[in-house]
Amino acid sequence: MKQQFLKIFVLSLVFTLSGICKTTAQKNLKTKKPNILFIAVDDLRPELNFYGANHIKSPNLDKLASESLVFNRAYCNIPVCGASRASLLSGMRPTRHRFIDHKTELDVDVPGVVSFPKLLKQNGYTTISNGKVYHHNNDDSLAWNSIWFPKGDTRDYQLEKNIKQNTAPNSRGEAFELAEVDDNAYFDGKIAQKGIDDLRQLKEGKQPFFLALGFMKPHLPFNAPKKYWDLYDRSNIELPESYVQPETTPKEAFHNFGELRNYGNVPKFGDISEDLAKELIHGYYACVSYVDTQIGLVLDELKRLELEDDTIVILWGDHGWNLGDHKLWCKHVTFEKALRTPLIIKVPGKTSGQQTNAITEYIDIYPSLAELVGLNAPETVEGQSFVPVINGETPDKDWGVSKFKDMVTLIKGDLFYTEWTKDDGVAYARMLFDHKTDPLELDNLAEKPEYQETVSHLAEELRAKWGKDFLNK
Incomplete structure (x- = not known):
């Protein structure tokens, strides 16, 4: 009888301890902060299926969008890569003297500021930077546990004629190439594989992770394996409807797209x-399909490793890009094609293909991600969290501000108002477009008598919202 009682007692104790261990494990799982997979794509326009286009083949981005919240009106704060990335990762606005061009370094412009990856690292995250996250690989180096970038020339040519031309003094190869090579010949294939290898190692770690993957395409030169060029028939490619430079638009709005002229x-x-x-547009499409495949490989591995339910995935392009719009190429202007960007975020248990028309600035990404992982953003962050939008609430913000050199633009509802200003803030040119009636931005309203009251109000609001440090040295 005593033996039977002892046996029952031992079994009961085992089950009790097992239950306690299971409860503790569940509690630990719930209290562990979510991982973040942070995907940057260089020069990616929102010319994708989930934005209403139907001619670019990007099935992996389409699938991610179907599981995410899609921002239909996301705007970079400055349309140039170095400055845009420093602004986004610091949550700070560009000014006339801060975050200026592609050479921008966060460590130089705002030394000591707590960037988003640094905030995460300070709070127990493993932080990894692969590829082009900042423009300079060693920028904000203290924010990362590791930084990796593929070896070789960043123009990444594979064809001998381009390699030879690119290595000649003061010369570059062609603006595009299609080569009979596998995906891993180019940088983006290598970046995807490095990301996959990191995920496998991070899976075994006890810390939450912030894995940043900065893909290079569709940045110039438009180099991609031939099979991605073969997805498109160039005879079906058309020039944009806005392939014109109206006389009413200030001449300051146009440039010689020197970035492309270098090739x-x-x-x-x-x-x-x-x-x-049309050949350039074809090359751009091929590069989008190529990088889409690489991103798909990473997302497939995230799922295979059963990390999907514990990981926030955010994908963004650093700015828009002109593909002949206004007879322009590249970025470096404040027309909508250079400012509007793709932005999607997948939050497990909260997103499932919703879309929002809330005007969102890139400086809003830092405070939003911080809130999602339960951290407080530092006082230097100027953005506003869009977590309420993820939760289905109506945002109370309906504006954004972007700038490039002397140009500074207020986006307010359907209105795009731009001023060219001097150091003292006085305007010397301006343009206004109403996207409700003129989505292609071909009819500048700023000098029309009937819009002067509107212009006056927008000019006042622009100065109120461009940031307290905008004119400071």
Whole structure:
């Protein structure tokens, strides 16, 4: 009888301890902060299926969007890579003297500021930077447990003619190439594989992780394996409807797209020929499909490793890009095509393909991610969290501000108002577009008598919202 009682007691104790261990494990799982997979794509326009386009083949981005919240009106705060990335990762606005161009370094412009990856690292995250996250690989180096970038020339040519031309003095290869190579020949294939390897190691770790993957394409030159070019028939590619520069638009709004002119097969001055323009667009599409495949490989591995339910995934392009819009190429302007960006965020248990028309600035990303992982953003952060939008609430913000050099733009509802200002804030040119009636931005309303009261109000609001440090040295 005593033996039977002892046996029952031991079994009961085992079950009790097992239950306690299971409860403790569940509690630990719930209290562990979520991981973040942070995907940056260089020069990616929101010309994708989930934004209403239907001609670019990007099935992996489409699938991610179907599981995410899609921001239909996300805008970078400055349309140039170095400055945009420093602004986004610090949560701070560009000013006339801060975050200026592609050479921008966060460590130089705002030394000592707590960037988002640094905030995470200070709070127990393993932080990894792969590829082009900041423009300079060693920028904000204290924020990362490791920084990795593929070896080789960043233009990443594979064809001998381009390699030879690119290594000649003061010369570059062509603006695009299609090569019979596998995906891992180019940088983005290598970046995807490094991300996959990191996920496998992070799976075994006890710390939450922030894995940043900065993909290089579709940045110039438009180099991609031939199979991605073969997805498109160039005879079906058309020039944009806005392939014109109206006389009412200030001449300051247009530039010579020197970034593209640097390449060997592009004329130094004048319009791009129609054939070359279509070839460039073809190359851009091929690069989007190529990077889409690489991102898909990473997302598939995240799922295979059963990390999907514990990981926030955010994907963004650093700014928009002109593909002949207003007869312009590249970025470096404040037309909507250069400012509007793709932004999608997947939050396990909260997103499932919703879309929002809330105007969102890139400085809003830092405080939003911080809130999602239960951290307080530092006082230097100027953005506003969009977590209420994720939770289905109506945002109380309906505006954004972007700038480039002398140009500064207020986005307010359907209105895009731009001023070219001097150091003292006085405007010397301006333009206003109403996207409700003029989505292509071809009719500048700023100088029309009937819009002067509107312009006056927008000018006042622009100055109230461009940031307290905007004019400071």
